[in-house]
Amino acid sequence: MNRFIIGLVLALMFVIFIYPLILTLIVSFKVKSEVWGDFFGLPEQFQFHNYSDAWKQGHIGTAFFNSFYITIVTMFFQIILSAMISFVIARVKIRYSNVLYLFVTAGVMIPIHAILLPVARRAVNLGMSNTHFYLICVYIAGGIPWLVFLMTSYMQSIPETLEEASIIDGCGLFQMFTHVTLPLSKPILLTSAIITFIGSYNELLIAMVLLNSQVKKTIPLALSAFVGYHDVNFPLMTAAIIISIIPTMFIYLLFQEKVEQGLTAGAVKG
């Protein structure tokens, strides 16, 4: 009896969680008139051109490249800069390292809404509104608190013996960082990469405030352009959704537990 109830709930939940995705996939292959006509049915003929239409007319193609470029650059610098700060806090006993740690990780508590207006105004003043460069800078800065928080605690948990040995062998600070600490921190670097990738690839609000031209738009911006009150082209829109979620889905299916740990890491520690 108990088993039966659990199985039933599980099946129901599975449908609720997965059907919206499947429906989106099905609609993305329909012609516009089919969407409401045979709602639950499969498409008469699979309209693969919806995808190329979304790619070109929906500007998902441009947005795809923009998002990838922005995400990769953000990821790279966020990780490097955070690792360097964390390394000093965790390993080099400098004065005021506590103050430094608090100052940087305080950002974890702060919602991005608290930076939005000054950041947007500064972009205008610097003549850098609508540039990817400025957006990337804001993304990098916004990610540093989380990553320093995670990396510092990870690096502190690595036994110091290897690093001490490297000092005896005459390693400088820089060599110790690149040859000992970083290689030992690989797991947290991968976690960080996942957090940053998913975070900046999915980010809407800051991009919305800073970017305004079609050619500069990121994926979430291009997607939000499909929102219209009249006559939304649902096959085109759903095709765009499917294209846009492939990278994150792929990364999740590839790394599974690593992604789950990464996205919940802050929560568990905090």
Place this chain on the structure above:
Amino acid sequence: MRTFKKQNPVIAAFLLPGLLMYGYFFALPVLQTLWESMFYWKGLSSTAKKEFIGAGNYIYLIGKDPYFWKAFGNTVYLMVGSLLLQVPLGFILALILNSGIRGKRFFNIAFFMPYVLSATSVALMWRFIYHPEGLINQFLQLVGLSGLTNSWLADPSTNITAIVLVGVWQGAGFLMILFLAGLVNIPKEILESCRIEGARPYQVVFRIIIPMLWPVVITVITLVMINSVKSFDIIWILTRGGPFHSTEVLTTWMYQLGFNLSQPARGTAVASFIFLFVLLLSVVIRKVSRRDSVEY
């Protein structure tokens, strides 16, 4: 490791790039927001004359702004709704997955998947689901309940709840993972001995599992509350705060004031309010929940 005392330039080279980025693009803007919320000006450019008005913007928001309280109320509704629905659902999913079912990994992926997708794409999918001719209404017609069909996102009596549900759908799997991580730490012997002693399942859940998971429960509650206050994307894509401001929340109202209604001073005050509200919430929850976890 005090051997590095004489390497100050190297240490500086390690710290400065990151600190400058963080300072200039994050810490400074935060302080600016808090400070400038006490000034009045119009327009986005820096040439705008700023006039010091102290608490003026806040007084305006509380007393005169037509939608501030509406937005605040909706934010609280979002918070309470998510707490009531998302937390129990995440917990139940975790209990089910932890009960030794087959295909645990498969269901785990299915439930967590929405969380890795962007809120934008999730909200777009749900626009389709809530559409007057969309999934929900089609389903109601199919089972002969066409009387219940509704224009879910347009009707002010349902739209804010509809928004809550999208958040629940996207976030329940996230909470599930948090609960699962806690459940793993409960020794199987305890649950086993409960069963032998004849404890009913609900007794085990409420008397044993929840007390032992207390730290996780607190974390989850804190996260859900703060994330509700911060949520923007889903609401923006689903309704833009409309129709007629019926789904306005603090974040959308801040955006409207700051970027569409050229009232950046008031938008800045709302932004500061969001920040302080989030801070207050996490402090209060921490104070209220001062109860150590139970260990057996």
